[in-house]
Amino acid sequence: MNDNDVHIRHRTADEWDDWYDTLLRAFGQAGPDEPAETRGLWRDLAEQDRSLGVFDGGEVVGTAGAFSLRMAVPGESVVPVAGVTMVGVLPTHRRRGLLTALMGRLLADARERGEPLAALTASEPAIYGRFGFGLASQRLRLAIPRHRVSVAAPPGAERIRLRLADPEQAAPACERLYAARVPLRPGMLQRGPGWERLPLLDPPADRGGASPLQCLLAEDRDSGRLVGYARYAVRPDWDGAGPKGSVLLRDLEAVVPAAHGALWGFLTDLDLTDTVIADSRPPDDPLLHLVTDVRRCGAELRDGVFVRPVDVGRALESRQYSSPVDVVLDVQDASCPWNTGRWHLSGDGKGACCERTGDPADLALTVRELGCAYLGGTRLTALAAAGRVRELREGALAEASR
Missing domain, CATH: 3.40.630.30 (Gcn5-related N-acetyltransferase (GNAT))
Known part of the structure; x- marks a missing residue:
């Protein structure tokens, strides 16, 4: 963002209609055509302190928000998740880094709130891979x-x-x-x-x-x-x-x-x-x-749902594993640099521990691949076959994939 008049802040309660109309315009819809029941429900569900707006002077030109949700993970646990939602930038303000800035704010906020995961459903799946979201489920x-x-x-x-x-x-x-x-x-x-x-x-x-x-x-x-x-x-x-x-x-x-x-x-x-x-x-x-x-x-x-760990350690500790796992992961995360580094994951069907380590890595991957595999619907071996996971210790891929 280079324009001095363009800034990001939380919307106020009385800015809801302008904020929501901007979202609809970003999706090619006309605000007045939105049914009153639909607009009213989203007004009630949207969390003001998690609703960000991009303002050019006094005009709303971009939106993004998150819902404070809870999602089931393997092992019959239900954990906090930031439900990323209502993301849109007007065509007049594209290619200025606004989406990147909005996503950075949302992910940092999720970390501060102690949410180990973020999740979304994508209007355009090609957009969100670069922010670390991996396709974790299908419908x-x-x-x-x-x-x-x-x-x-x-x-x-x-x-x-x-x-x-x-x-x-x-x-x-x-x-x-x-x-x-x-x-x-x-x-x-x-x-x-x-x-x-x-x-x-x-x-x-x-x-x-x-x-x-x-x-x-x-x-x-x-x-x-x-x-x-x-x-x-x-x-x-x-x-x-x-x-x-x-x-x-x-x-x-x-x-x-x-x-x-x-x-x-x-x-x-x-x-x-x-x-x-x-x-x-x-x-x-x-x-x-x-x-x-x-x-x-x-x-x-x-x-279906795209998932990304916001806190790698907490995310991998929050679920259980159907087979014993003991692996060191070399994780890269461009959007959440606090996740980058080597993590030692050990666990089974009773629980797990995931901590930073200086030990040699067994597998190398980005946080996006962790998101893909997190819910159990995608195997690490499939991601490796696509060139997205590298095996650094022979046999580690098969062990971790189980």
Whole structure:
């Protein structure tokens, strides 16, 4: 930043609308077109003391922020994470180092707050690798033709009762089930106060011709206990051959296999529909083993969450390891220089220790590769095959990758 009038500071409460409108313009959207429900929710969730603005004189020309979140990591622990969000710079102010300055401020702030990790979902993945964020998880998109694919009911499905419920009224019970699921899947986010409103957000202007949000509950017939739920909408459509509507799945969670199968069976058997579309399922969704023809499900892997350690030592100590690990890592980190150096990681399924060391390194990598491997979805051997991890001691790669 060379212009004397351009500076970065936290926005004030009364600067929210200008700040948010700048973000929308940076993404090619028009502020007045944003539904009031959406704008109001993000206003409530955005943390003022973590919302940075780039100001050129009195005009907001760039934005960036972070949410104080908690994320599940391997070992069923849930740790603090800086959820980087709302990053945008107006086209008139690109190529001035503003994004680099904003990211530097956000990461330094996360370190001061004691958050070992930062995470984000990327509008453009190519941007964030240079700031140390690595692709740590993927999501599965499905487009299931219901007249060609059916779902086999798993054992116990007869004990599941399905019923439609008002999404708002059912939300507290659904949130309790969601919370129970969080520690079991690395990368899943714990929802703090206010965040339970996000999966219910359903402004009519954003429905694209679909129905209002629907909520399907799966309950155990004997106990009445909630064991699963799905939120979805139906978008009607017709052609000369008849109905060809779509089921648009928002989210689906279940704590027993029978409920998972029953919910998917319902969604793939709705009258007047032709396709079930799910944009964000885990790559190992059990559905892939319940459908009669997985090839016809239109399965497509897409990028999910990008992760980067903010504090290498604390981050690697915060998770557990399925096999014993004892390795010295030579880490490079251009954005957070306090991470650069050699780290001795030792641990197993009970815990871990990661400290600075002067011992010779076994593996050399950047913090981006640590982010890729952190949640367990990417192996170090795969990164080494891409030339992104170097083995300095024979055998260390296989040992650490396990």
